[in-house]
Amino acid sequence: MAHNRVEMVMRALETALLDGSLPVGARLPAERVLAERHGVSRNTVREAVQRLAARGLLRSRRGSGVFVTDQLRTGIASPWSQLVADHPALRSDILEFRHVLEGATAYFAAQRATDKERALIMAQLAQLEQARQDGDMAAEARHDARLHETIAQASHNTMFLHLHASVLGMLREHIAQSGTGLRLHDQAASQSLLAQHRTLCSAICDGQAELARDAMQDHIDFVRAHAVDDATP
Known part of the structure; x- marks a missing residue:
């Protein structure tokens, strides 16, 4: 016993x-x-x-x-972080992974988020919008990454949360780098990213699971398309 x-x-x-x-x-x-x-x-x-x-x-x-x-996290994230740093082409694989994983987390967050978690999501969105208004692209990218983390927490799926926690450092770094790169490269892209996050957060907070999943995947596909464009001479 x-x-x-x-x-x-x-x-x-x-x-x-x-x-x-x-x-x-x-x-x-x-x-x-x-x-x-x-x-x-x-x-x-x-x-x-x-x-x-x-x-x-x-x-x-x-x-x-x-x-x-950090045993759980470094077991997955550490070697990948180095590989991504050494091989930028792998970033496309990260975006493909994010398309699947974060689309699912958005879907379940829309179904399962508590009132407190919905408030946290909207608070993160407000910080993202304030950073955009201030023209602080580094802060904007940081709040972008934190918003994605908050959505993952609201999914209430242990395996999704484990994957996010395990590769969180790598994903957060990638989200920040991708976001900063797009914002520096194209102000119109920066405005598009903010509009995408508004649509995503609204869908989650309104409990529209399929719309939330589609909004998240459209957002990541947008980042992926622009990342490919940026890599093209």
């Missing part, structure tokens, strides 16, 4: 690692808090944490607590 309780706590913590509830660098709640949350003893929590630490997913810092490592 004690073994089953340890496994239960481990599964709960693993789910939080996968879905981003416990992001890289986050400090775990105190043993007492976790024990109360899961209805188990502190010894059970301690054993579950020790097992996850043995797998490299958590790390204990003397006097500071237990923290989430």
Whole structure:
């Protein structure tokens, strides 16, 4: 029975690692808090944490607590980041991947987003619009990337969230680079990107799943087409 309780706590913590509830660098709640949350003893929590630490997913810092490592993320993202840096042609593959993955996250976000998450999405859109109004292209690209992350969180699908968390650094960097490049290259493209994000956010917040998916995929196809154009002599 004690073994089953340890496994239960481990599964709960693993789910939080996968879905981003416990992001890289986050400090775990105190043993007492976790024990109360899961209805188990502190010894059970301690054993579950020790097992996850043995797998490299958590790390204990003397006097500071237990923290989430980057084991999950670096296992996927790290080599890809270097490959993308060394081989720009792979960016087309990233956009193809984003077309599929983010189209699905937008679809499910429209179906599952809570009122709080819809408010967060619209807040991110407002920041994106303000950066556009200020003419701050670097900030605009950063808010662009954060908006995509917020939409992924609102999808409430553990595997999608895991993929986003695993390759998040690479995708965020790519979104920022692509967005900044387009905005520097063409002011009309910058306005188009903002209009696409407005359509996307409206569809999600209105619960129109198919329209949200199509809006996200149209947005990424636009970026992909312009990226190809930019690469053409």
